[in-house]
């Protein structure tokens with residue numbers, strides 16, 4: 198899923214998902230199935246989207262005791278998603294258990310899904326982190342701390358905002374994936390996101406993939422919004 202623009206399929210049901218995807222005709226997409234769609238439609242939504250030829254990031258942000266996460270990941274590995282995630286705040290042991298579960302659940306001859314750790318949600322501000330999570334210091338340091346922990350646990354990368362990408366790549370390495378939500382066109386509505394960036398900024402800072410939801414799914418012409426966003430991300434003028 199490297200260098201992808203991942204569309205967040207934040208829809209409540211299969212019909213809306215199907216109607217949305219039809220607008221893209223035969224374009225092979227990278228899409229994200231998150232809690233809203235998964236919890237209301239069940240695991241078959243993953244095979245449905247895979248059968249359309251799209252890559253799938255299954256974003257369930259697991260965060261529980263190590264054994265529970267391991268067993269859950271064993272099941273998720275069999276669904277055929279290309280990437281899954283956990284909350285890095287669950288700790289190193291939990292993330293190691295996630296990897297064990299994924300290895301166990303991946304059938305012989307198949308590729309293990311990539312696994313990434315969510316650092317600080319892009320809806321979290323510096324002030325919120327300090328006050329509500331009672332974490333002192335800068336948000337950038339907290340993200341780097343979680344990224345290091347994620348690396349030590351053997352995961353493939355992190356979810357972070359565009360603003361932390363450069364620091365993570367410089368300190369941890371460029372092969373460590375940085376997947377960045379909170380993407381908006383210049384002047385676009387921010388909604389509940391706090392650490393936002395444009396696709397051009399994501400490219401300039403070296404993000405490995407961007408996640409875009411409402412700027413595409415809520416657009417009057419989603420295909421046009423996708424093509425514009427993709428061109429900006431890839432540095433092509435259209």
Ligand SMILES: O=C(O)c1cc(=O)[nH]c(=O)n1[C@@H]1O[C@H](COP(=O)(O)O)[C@@H](O)[C@H]1O
Pocket residue numbers: 205207229231256258282315317318319320356357378379380388390408409410411412
């Ligand atoms: O893991 C994620 O995908 C995620 C992590 C994060 O820190 N922030 C974040 O917004 N996301 C997801 O990325 C998508 C962003 O949606 P929009 O704000 O509509 O572009 C949503 O589906 C979120 O669940």
